[in-house]
Amino acid sequence: MLVPKVDAGSPRMGTGPQGYLRGSAVLGTPFTCDFEDGDCGWQDVGTSTYRWVRGRASLARWGTGPHSDHTVGTDLGSFLVTVSPPAKTVATAWLRSPEMQEAAATCEIRAWYHLSGSCEGTQGLNEMEQPVLRLDVAYRDEVVGLWQNPERSSKGWHQLVAYLGRIAGQFQLIFSLTQPPACGAEVALDDIIFRNCGLPGPGQQDCGAQESRCSRGSCVAQHRLCDGTDDCGDGWDEDTTRCKSFTNCSFERDLCNWEAEPGPPSWDRNTSLNLGALYGFPTRDHSTNSRAGFFLHVNSAPNTGPSGTAQLSSPTFQATNSCSLVLYCHLHGSANSNLSIFYVTNSTKQLVRERTGDMGSCWFRERVNFSVTEAFKVLIEGVAGNGGTVAIDDLILSPGCVKEQGKSPVTLPSQAGASPCAAGEVACDSGGCIAAELACDFNNTCTDGSDEKHCGATTFESGAGGWHDVSVGHLRWGLQRLAEPNTFLTGSFLALQEGEGQMVGAAKARTPLLGPSGPTCTMEMSYRIQSGPQGFLAVRILDHTTGTTQLAWHTQGRGVTAGERVRVPLGERSRPFQVELLALVDLQGSASVGVDNVTFEQCYLSVVAPTAAELTCSFERDMCGWYQDQSSDFKWVHNMGQGQGSDHTTGSGYFLSVDPSALWSRGQQAQLITSRQDPAAAPRCLSFWYLLAGPQIGTLNLKLQPEGEEETVLWTCRGTQGSIWHRAWATLPATGQKPYRVAFEVLRDGFLGDVGLDDLALTAGPCGAELSCSFEAEGCGLAASGQGTWQRQSNGTGTTAGPAADHTTGTAAGHYMVVSTGRDSLPAGHRAVLTSQPYQPSVPAQCLAFWYHLSARTPGSLGVFVEQSGVRRKVLSVSTMEGTGWHRGHGTIQPDGDWQVVFEAVGAGGDHGYIALDDLHVSDGACPEPASCDFEQDMCGWSSPSDPHLHSFAWGWKSGVPLAKYPGPEQDHTLGTRNGHYVHFDTSVLGAGGTSALLESQPLPAATDSCLRFWYHMDIPEHLYHL
Template identity: 30%
Template sequence: MFRRNGSSGHRWKSFSQSFEPSKPFQLLIEAQTNRGGFIAIDDISLTSGPCQVNETISAFAGCTFENHMCGWEDVSVGQGQWERGRNATGNAGPSLDHTLGTALGWYVAVTPDNGDRLSPAALRSPIMKQAGVACTLRFYYNMDGEDMDELKVVLGENSRTTVLWWQSGGGGGGGDVWQRGEVSLGRRRHRFTVFFEAARAFNRPGHIAVDDVNFTGCQLPEPQPTCPEDMLTCSNNACVEKNRVCDFADDCGDWTDEHNCEQQGVTERCSFERGLCSWAESHLSEPGARWTRRKGQDAWPADGPPRDHTLNNAAGHYITPGTQLTGRGQMVESLSKTLLPSTNCTIRFFYYGLQDATGKLLACSRTLHSGKDDAVLWRGTHANDYNWQRAHVTFSSPVKCKIVFRYERGTGDGAHVALDDVSFSKECAFDPHDGPLPNTSPTSAPPTAPATSSAPPDPCQDGEFFCWRSAGGTCILSTLKCDYRADCPRGEDEDGCGPCTFERDRCGWTDPGQGQRRWRRRKAGGGARPPVDHTARTGFYMSVNSSQAWAPSEARLQSPRLPPSSPYCQILFHFHISAECAGSLRVLTWRADGSEAILWSRSRKTVSHWTPESLPLGPHLQPYEVVFSSWNNGSQGDAASATDACAVAVDDVSFHNCDQSFHPPALAAFSCTFEDGPCVWTQAADDQLDWLSGSGPTDTPHTGPAGDHTTGKGKYMYMESSLPSAKREVAQLKSALLPPALQQGYCLMFWYHMFGATVGSLRVFLLTAESMEKTLVWQKSGNQGDRWRPAQSHVTLPRVHQVIVEASVGGEAGDIAVDDISLVPGACPASEVCDFEEGSCNWQQQSDDDADWTRASGATPNPNTGPDSDHTSNTPGGHYYYLPSSSQDIAGQTAAMLSPAYPPGKGACVQLWYHMHGRGVGTLNVYQQSEDGQRALIFSQAGNQRSLWRFAQAALLPRVQPYRLVVEGVKAGPTLEGDVAFDDIHVSDAKCPPHDACDFELNMCGWSNVGGGVDEDDWLRGSGASPTPNTGPGVDHTTNMPHGYYLFVDSSVGEWGDTSFLVGDMLQPATRGHCLRFWYHMFGPDVGTLRVYVNDRKTYDSGNKEGVQKWDAIGNKGDKWLRASVFVEHDHAFWFVFVYQKGEIAGGDVALDDITIFHGPCHANPIVEPADKPDMLSIGLAVGLTLFAGVVIFIFLIRLRWKNCAKSSATSNDVRSQNSAFDLYDCKIDGTEHGSVSHMSFFNKLYKGSSSQSATDSTSA
């Protein structure tokens, strides 16, 4: 029925469970203890019926009101009363409780009186004993109604009542909803009770209700066997941090930490109970304005909080800004005594800030009488908080100074701002004469009071710092202290200046908060988490434990004031997050003007004990602070029962390149081949995965490189995509901070490998150090083939920045690798492919056409047309050019772009990718234009080609003059669904490969993976044997060698039934149909199914992404290549689709090779298996017979075609005016001989079939 392991802490926990025994039974409670622990049980009860919601069992009487009142009682004296109720209507209460959130749940609500608002209804708690300093009351209230309701929380102690919390006017306008209330009770030395007082009228609609009352943190500190050396041992054996000694808060619970303060060196402190102490008015305050000493019982509710912090009741005193400030921005100050030059001086105080978020409460350091050099040390928050909050600030000053509390009025009225219990640590030295501050900056530090410590005598002069730890009486300039460089031989000039291992002390890092959840210095071992520190494994670190955090809270670890920094300044630290219940860790900077900036955040637990992170801090012209913030939402659950189960820790904080005189090295220092490690590149820690160093193939089959790029046998960096990595998780690799790019910029070059069925994306960002602005400069997505590919980006950012290489997981077969990163001054070398990522590649708009092409990224504005991403990167951030369509378009309007001029001998083939999707798509033409303006059409495509980037190529005509390429879009008429786009233009000196046949030795030709969520996996281009034994081909079909290439689907990826689509080019109808011939390989115990479909525009637009099935093969066919043929007669433009559907298990691979498409029927030629050895006699006979048969067929077809041509009319030479697509054997027209289907397919005009053509498609295999 019940089982628990581990410690529950020093508190009783409740358990209940309902059960329905059918026979007599006996309960058995079994306990097993280990050495050093105990288990106890109490208050066993068995009741009839199911268990009710458990009540709080504690000395502090919380209540859910589900079963009874838990000792709370109505003590009202008027007609209004508190009553327990549920499912109320009208003025009686809300319809739902908070505990269960249903009409069956219970709460307490106030019955309306007859309009007498002078006698509020009172609900009193049981009498409770004394409480600790962190005691907090939490509850939920529901106030529905405006300008008629009032609810208070009142504390009763020794016949005195003190208002702690109040709300009126419908609970802040929340309406009929449950809202959370929270107020600190603070240290209570005597018995006390808590009241909920509410007043409401009968003649107004609305209600007031309370539910789920809870007390937290109220226990006094527990005695401990021993206390760490950096903590005070109280008389009751409790442990208290030494920075909380003599701060007017009874942290020990027996006042030990508040006794004998002068003997402990804390001499300057003020509770304001007997006056203002040494705090004085400022000549810079508004005339007549001054901080005023007030009592809570006199100031509240108009001018101050209802209680002070010292006595924690309405009779105690505090100081407020007074009532003389009437306009926004008016200011009042209070000044401390004059401090002598001090190091790591800490001021502690308590402040109250309620309402008026536009006001400012500041603590400043002043070194000049005029105040013009004031440095903000602290800035208060003005959240609606009804509590006194503790704050402390550690600072150092090489000259005399004063501490200034300054309040600047905001726009609101009725703000409750107050200060109380101000104290200075023993490190603070005061001028015994309280001398005035100078009017101008001193040239050197003033003399200090005689030293009374055991440190060596100070031999230094004014304006010098004594290196007291170093031998020889070394003196350095005082301006060199805390400048990020160790100028003393033993580095004592940087003590308390930020860097810290926490082995000796906190180095000036402090936690200004209060309550149980604070940053503490912990020693490794003894059950602490992590069990080792990062410095020495047995040393110290800073941690905050959320195991007892039942409500949202923040703990802040603040650095000492840091000196101004260079633009290249970075902070390096190591951190640990033990579990999700620990919450998040953030890093912030706190600037001199009081503003904050979040630099970094992480909420996921760390895998190892310690994880490093390096963050740019950027330039700071004024002193600043760094803050480690641990935020917890208070919902950690059962995991919190274990000690330190929900801990966040930080260790070994250091600062690098922060000296303002720092100059970065040359760009070459940031290049890396990864042969000897990551160089100056580091892992990011706010991502989910790490980059790994690899050599040879990665662990996952069918993905990742076989070796590095540098030597083939060296190392590279890669992201592992297989489990436990999850989809969309990222890994980031960060450079050191780079200098601003000069006028010519620099070229970032690297090699990447993205191969696999489910490859995610690879992106490169630039992050500016000052503003933390992140800019995407390069990206790729999806499978890019099994080879290393180059990438480059021209960087011109004129600010200090960082390069971030980010890879994301697309699936379990998607390893991504990078290698050989280099940074070279100047622009990047020109690429053979124009991808439009960094501009137009000198392509220009034609000026005398009707419209312009537009460079764009992502989806085009019009729906149901245009691409969603570019072709280069396959991401929404990539760029392409497109011709937008509109309802004002006129049929025949053109838009043209001209390439740069090419010399006469340059180029034999042009290749590009185009996108033509939408019902109103017009025509895309590509011309070769000579220097005299004459154009020759080399490619044309018209109509909707589906939402897919398609490949096109055309042979370039020989030229004796320089020439340009022209990409022309022709509009089809008014439409919003006619966008046309093109991308990745490449002019090659090699001849165009055959378009009607593909052996996959170089690339995938015009065959494409469909993407877009239509299927689950990709077809991959591969070679050699499959890593899965007894599956897939060992050689390709073309070469019959392991190094030959083919297409395959990785069956080890995905699930049963997953599909992979391979889509061919758009084909135009032909008089004798088309034959698709290919070789396939299906080998393994559970191969799955391979199908061939034919699809066209009409079928695709109807939602059928596959089309009409024409052929299939199912199951294991043996370890051999088989040939198949599919004959199709289609009277509309169409395309072929190969679809592979996975089998039940990963037990077989499918592969394709040597795909050929030609006109005419598929002849039943005998299947010729690839031979292991050439047979010259067989080859000779085959060649002879083939030539003879070819001659006979050719003569027959020529005669047949000549007869048909004799009947046809003359046709214009303009290829755009043709109404039919000529096939391989088309005759001469006007003396022109037309070539093969691969050439003429570029013209792609719809063929209008004759009435005698068959209306049905046929198939043969």
């Protein structure tokens, strides 16, 4: 077993102050570090102030770095992160593991990294000057690269996978982040995992009939003897005496008896030392696991197209049925790289094995068996895709490969002529050329449809249909014929089979590069799986534009044969992306996995779905014209509550929800989008019911995205609004001749809460007066008039003096309405008026509430009036204000028809005064006295801000209807029924000390004698809380 070397500076197995080392029940993980309890012996070894430290998201400034760790998925988890980046010089932060020893050839290292910040402020950066994250291994007095971050990468946590190769003796791993001058990037690391790194354990177990016993007591399969991999761990299976009948060419001295056909391109013999560390190049050879070891390679520079075909041929061999070739391959840097192995006779050229795609930065084993009835040569062809490299090493021929003596050698056929198409084009089967980006774009461009024939949509009856196996381990995907009738599969299908690779892990198959795709795009497939719960089948999306890999669908084994036809949403994506099938089962028993009849539905970018214009939706049947943005960090879910309460439509139906605490909800954004809508000649009103609940929930935005223009926020709401459905309206403006889209967006500010959406309705004409307005999105239809100018601003962007923070968010980024009352803007006695749109009363009495803020010196005066049928009635008049914060004003309205609210600021002739307004709200029923509240209609000015920086949480507002996720009393005190409302807080979320949940009243006037009376309900012992 791979273990850290035990000394004073290294961690020991188990738990303790140095970190948490845990095992994995899936693939075997003897050494794992999640940094929750310590650093597990990883040490910062830098020589400058640029260094690695252990930290949390809650200790960093919100908005930079990761917002959560990867292990826990919240701001309470720990990780390692770089700090204090240099300002003017290139510098590197170094992180070194404890000393470890004896890594098996199957060793795989996985870790999660989060790269944030950028070099956008640095002018003239080329590719080599971008920040580079590397993982290296130090052993035998050299440092060998294992992995470096891809050129493109989006925000969020990404997984790296590195293959260590067989290492005898001691070694250490080194992470490094190198930044050019003036580059403010930082990287975080979490969940470093070692898989299958231990040597096979010595034992006295009986070896099988097809196995041999190693010197150290473990067993090795006989077909793994003399294959270039130390499976035993002591070299017994690769002993030169035992393997003397095999012919191995390691290219350390020359090409042996193999012959490279002259190019260009051609197979070139080289070392990693000479090639350098460019992305895609091998970082070491396979024979010696060293930078100084030799191999053959063919490569293509970025943006130059495929390299052409390089050919390597063997001597001529006698006819045989017992000749096999083992070789080690390296395909990295391009999804279009290809390695093909043929046998060639004087009459035929037969493809025996083909590998296509990007297999990662590793050497993987391939074995090919030849059964040929006449003299033949082995021909290996390599084509490097754009920016990629194809390399081979350790070509091992079995004793059955006997050179032909005394006869004419086999002559290689001439290579096919040059393509009739130019660079950047592909040929149609029917003749003619099309641009390469039009192939596999879900639309037939060639007249015969050949450009879409090998793009993944297939029945597998005529081949793989464009799917390529990219596995590097004991499992692979291959075509298989159905032996007996089956409910789920027909004829030929793609099946999980035993592979020749030396690694241990899931099998992968990928489509060619696809796209672009539209928002309605889905992949349908039939599958069958027979496996225990450890086995699985999954679909992932590899988005090369963002550098992300997303899990789109998965199923686990159930102990019995299971299968069905499934629809996997792919959504709108830029070109290029790939779909990947991922599967893992134990084929030694009766387990199996098969996939068949793959189709892509409504994927072409210009396809308009029948429901595209259906923006009115109750979500009872489906999602109408709304679609999950598949590129979002986390997802909207179409469900019936799951502990969050009932829907708004029927009380027992469907709605859309977002749960930021779900395990898969990593990242900061979830978007619900429409497809492309026809231009709108007139404004329309979109009404909807929403839910924002929980002690630390984020923001819900409604956005308009006109084609070719910046998106605009039409409506926004931040923080908990209680476990109650609220109705909101937003006017969608006319877009002229421009198509547009509408999107609901959730931005996560914390990890505890839920967002819901239901009963959307789109009607002609603009919306009426808004019952609630925070001024975060726009001015809510309030019209300014008079001699002064009311304007919407935030402290960070405004030109008029105003409060440092708004009332809604309590931050400098929040918005409010403000008017300057200084003599230069509003002379003494002059007025600035702000008038709402007409309100239509629904009950005899309504409560008008708002928050106001006056400057400390000569603010002038604020008058608030209700205007009905041209008659004004004063609600409030104020010219001074106690304290420095926001104050709440309110008044009961008893209208007999439509009414408007008028805010009138009057100048006092001072120097720099101002009057500000925020959070206008109209509710049914008379206004209560300040700070008095039965919580039936709303929270009456009581507020409960949550702040992720300070670990403070918000109180909720709910009825007695039971919620599994937010438990509370099933009757309130006011009504004594489950329909009554109250404020509550679930103390189980508070966690460790230092956290709090505040419920604050509006500012109250000074009083010499006041009494506060309230009713409370608790289900915890009184000695455990402080109220």
